[in-house]
Amino acid sequence: MSLVNFTTREITCKIVYYGPGRSGKTTNLQYIFGRVPENRRGRMVSLATHGDRTLFFDFLPLDLGSISGFTTRFQLYTVPGQSYYNATRKLVLQGADGVVFVADSQARRFDDNLESLQNLQENLLEQGVDVRDLPVVLQYNKQDLPADLVLSSDALDEALNFRGVQSFGADALHGSGVFETLKGISESVLRRLAAGAPA
Amino acid sequence: MRTLEPWVGPPLEHFLAESEARVVLLMTSAGQVVAQHGFTRSLDVMAAAALGAGIVASTTEVARLMDQRGFGALVHQGSEQGMLLSGFDTPRGRWVGLVVFGSETSVGLVQLFWDELVRELVAVAPPETTQAPVLAENFERELNASLHALFGR
Amino acid sequence: MSRYETELGRISAVRGVRGAMLVSMADGLVVAESLMDGVDGRAVAALAASLAGRLARTTAEAGLEAPRVLHLHAERGNLLAVPAAAAELLVVAVTQADANLGLARLEMLDVAQGLG
Numbered sequence: 001m002s003l004v005n006f007t008t009r010e011i012t013c014k015i016v017y018y019g020p021g022r023s024g025k026t027t028n029l030q031y032i033f034g035r036v037p038e039n040r041r042g043r044m045v046s047l048a049t050h051g052d053r054t055l056f057f058d059f060l061p062l063d064l065g066s067i068s069g070f071t072t073r074f075q076l077y078t079v080p081g082q083s084y085y086n087a088t089r090k091l092v093l094q095g096a097d098g099v100v101f102v103a104d105s106q107a108r109r110f111d112d113n114l115e116s117l118q119n120l121q122e123n124l125l126e127q128g129v130d131v132r133d134l135p136v137v138l139q140y141n142k143q144d145l146p147a148d149l150v151l152s153s154d155a156l157d158e159a160l161n162f163r164g165v166q167s168f169g170a171d172a173l174h175g176s177g178v179f180e181t182l183k184g185i186s187e188s189v190l191r192r193l194a195a196g197a198p199a
Numbered sequence: 200m201r202t203l204e205p206w207v208g209p210p211l212e213h214f215l216a217e218s219e220a221r222v223v224l225l226m227t228s229a230g231q232v233v234a235q236h237g238f239t240r241s242l243d244v245m246a247a248a249a250l251g252a253g254i255v256a257s258t259t260e261v262a263r264l265m266d267q268r269g270f271g272a273l274v275h276q277g278s279e280q281g282m283l284l285s286g287f288d289t290p291r292g293r294w295v296g297l298v299v300f301g302s303e304t305s306v307g308l309v310q311l312f313w314d315e316l317v318r319e320l321v322a323v324a325p326p327e328t329t330q331a332p333v334l335a336e337n338f339e340r341e342l343n344a345s346l347h348a349l350f351g352r
Numbered sequence: 353m354s355r356y357e358t359e360l361g362r363i364s365a366v367r368g369v370r371g372a373m374l375v376s377m378a379d380g381l382v383v384a385e386s387l388m389d390g391v392d393g394r395a396v397a398a399l400a401a402s403l404a405g406r407l408a409r410t411t412a413e414a415g416l417e418a419p420r421v422l423h424l425h426a427e428r429g430n431l432l433a434v435p436a437a438a439a440e441l442l443v444v445a446v447t448q449a450d451a452n453l454g455l456a457r458l459e460m461l462d463v464a465q466g467l468g
Contacts, residue, residue: 010203012231012245040349045246047253056253061245065345072345075230075245091256095229183346190342276379305405307380307398 004070004193011072013189014095015182018120019102020112021053021081024141027172028102029060029076032182035175036062054080057092067190074186081116090123098135098189100181102172103160105142105150110159117160135188137166139181144171202234210319211236218312221280222299226252227292237299251297255286272313274306283309287317290324356384359466363443363459364388368451370429372460374467375401375442383441391446400433400444408435421457432456436464443467 004011017025026046033044040063047056057077064072077096079089093099101120103113121131140156151159153169161167166184170177200215200223202208207225211234215223222237224244230252238244254273262269272285283298283306296316300309356374363372364386371387373396380401385393400422408418424431430453432445443460447453 059249067341067345305380311398
């Protein structure tokens with residue numbers, strides 16, 4: 001749940017990058033970390049295994065500056081994608097203000113994307129949150145791979161984007177689509193706050 | 200010391216004075232910072248809060264697997280500094296505390312005054328208020344400007 | 353009953369002693385206790401260890417040896433503390449005002465010596 005404080009005029013929002021294993025969630029955060037000016041971000045914390053697979057979560061705090069007189073901060077989290085880490089995924093998802101679903105565009109990972117999306121819905125529901133009430137954007141990562149290996153953004157939209165939310169093609173390793181995605185979710189989350197919806 | 204809500208201040212000041220803790224962080228169970236003392240960079244505070252809340256959340260889950268109600272506190276005693284992590288229920292939801300202390304005090308003292316702090320916070324916490332719309336009409340323009348400044352596009 | 357609790361029982365058996373404890377000096381936690389109802393052992397342990405640590409530092413700064421016995425005389429009773437086992441442990445007793453303090457002290461020193 002976003003924390004809004006009227007006395008100190010601060011807003012803190014929690015954004016969770018969700019998706020199947022190796023879809024590029026950590027890569028998104030690493031790219032953001034590398035490109036955002038040092039005075040606008042904190043340390044990136046990664047709890048990973050030796051094989052660089054996310055064990056618990058990655059975490060990156062960002063300072064968006066002042067919006068309508070409120071110091072606005074975002075906390076970016078990733079979840080571990082592998083299916084057997086569902087307990088930790090649930091923990092990280094607690095209190096999320098918005099979700100970036102990072103799908104792997106490779107055709108052979110299609111089922112993994114669907115399974116992860118369903119898992120997101122189930123985990124949110126368990127916490128009493130209807131995914132339709134939560135700001136969500138989709139990112140179709142690895143669009144840089146050869147065309148015969150990946151599904152197009154349109155095809156993925158058709159298959160995964162039931163709600164017609166914002167979606168972005170991306171190549172997180174080289175940065176294409178990373179900031180567009182972040183900007184998309186930032187807008188959705190902050191607009192929801194501005195509208196006074198229960199956060 | 201910095202608190203998001205003024206009612207947290209006096210009990211926390213009392214705790215700091217009595218326990219001689221070096222660093223204190225109060226956060227929601229989702230890792231949102233409520234109060235802090237002893238940090239220099241606000242963004243590092245957020246990382247510490249995320250990690251602390253994560254540890255408490257996972258030990259609570261481990262306790263659940265063992266059919267326990269949860270652990271009162273988790274103490275890590277280092278050679279130079281110690282750390283106490285504890286989750287507790289308040290009228291404002293579940294909160295988590297992270298306390299770092301040095302050799303000028305002891306885990307016994309910190310725990311003693313920590314329990315007192317929790318009792319005081321629970322006693323003085325006002326009920327949760329509903330959130331009003333927070334952002335003004337300039338929101339759209341300022342949001343775009345901020346996002347542009349941060350993301351450069 | 354542990355060996356420590358048996359030893360502490362000798363102290364708490366003295367007339368007017370309301371409880372005896374073995375406390376870890378470094379962390380202020382109770383190692384063993386023999387207490388009457390109404391004595392908050394955890395609080396006494398934490399505060400007594402803190403006090404003993406400060407007093408030991410004070411005497412060291414003054415060029416004196418570490419205190420062998422601490423005696424806090426309050427209106428309604430006494431707090432006695434004796435460092436033991438190379439100052440890693442503290443034998444603590446809480447007494448009423450009319451306790452047999454001499455015997456309590458002797459028993460505490462004896463227990464402390466037995467701890468090495």
